[in-house]
Amino acid sequence: MATPSARKLAASALERYLESLRTGRRLAGHTLAAYGRDARLLESLAGERALAALTSHDIRRFVATLHGQGLAPRSLARVLSAWRGFFAWLTRHREAASNPCTGVRAPRAPKKLPEVLSPDAAVRLVAIDDASDLGLRDRAIFELAYSCGLRVSELTGLDLGAVDAATGEVRVTGKGSKTRIVPVGRPALAALAAWLPARSRIAKPGERALFVGRAGLRATPRDVQRRIKRWAAAAGIEADVHPHMLRHSFASHVLQSSGDLRAVQEMLGHASIASTQVYTHLDFQHLAKVYDAAHPRARRRKA
DSSP: OOOHHHHHHHHHHHHHHHHHIIIIIOOOHHHHHHHHHHHHHHHHHHTTSOGGGOOHHHHHHHHHHHHHTTOOHHHHHHHHHHHHHHHHHHHHTTSSSSOTTTTOOOOOOOOOOOOOOOHHHHHHHHOOOOOSHHHHHHHHHHHHHHHHOOOHHHHHTOBTTSEETTTTEEEEEOGGGOEEEEEOOHHHHHHHHHHHHHHHHHSOTTOOBSSBOTTSSBOOHHHHHHHHHHHHHHTTOOSOOOHHHHHHHHHHHHHHHHOOHHHHHHHHTOSSHHHHTHHHHHHHHHHHHHHHHHOGGGSOOOO
16 A cells, blocks of 8 residues: 555656646647646546556556446557557656556457448539539539548649549549549549639639639538538538548549449558558448348348
8 A cells, every 4th residue: 555655746746747747848738738647547446556656557458447437449559659658757757667458468459340321412512503602612512522532631732743644544632742643534534624713803913723712722621521511511411421431432433333442441541451451341332232132041031
């Protein structure tokens, strides 16, 4: 059992650790507050035990306790990271013999499959019937997103000349400033051709962005998010649609049609094929629904 002086020393160590985070790493206020909550949670779970005397068995028990109380795996991972950092600081200052969090992992979070639109819903969303300048822009953005599977930041980051109508390709700068070439479908090229005259009317002189807003400056991801929700509601789509859903829909629909995982990986710009493989699960779900609806042995017999 820890003596009052040991508990006071542990509290002092926590305060000194948080102060080192504030002055040394210059963390934002809300981040620092989160570290403080996680560190004091450890103190609460330890009870009368001195923090420096905790073992990996104790840490595993604490994690199991928090998990049993309903703390999500992602939150547990964050808590463990904070504890690991605190004990690393203690060992560097020779106030603990070792880091009991080493080798302890949070439970794995179940993989959440991306939400996709049905092919029919995707076509209804991108086929905007609005000849206003912003309507033409929105259709070009959505058609390009669905045709090429672009991220919203990639769409808003496009400059004039990024799309080559002659070759039917777009040059995209993705994560890590990596450039890739993606084919563009005919409907997207047609939508872009309709948008460019409207763009020339509203773009500020010298603005290089392919997609601009009312003020004539580069459109932002937030602009696209707001517009896609508006058009999804107008199209009668009940899902909470966001720009990334068109990227997911592109990948799922192309994979269902072609089965070419490597090609989808290249077009999405994924560094690892493991990131692309999530869409094979969506493809399997689609096949399973078809099986359940069509296969005689899958149908439930009526009484």
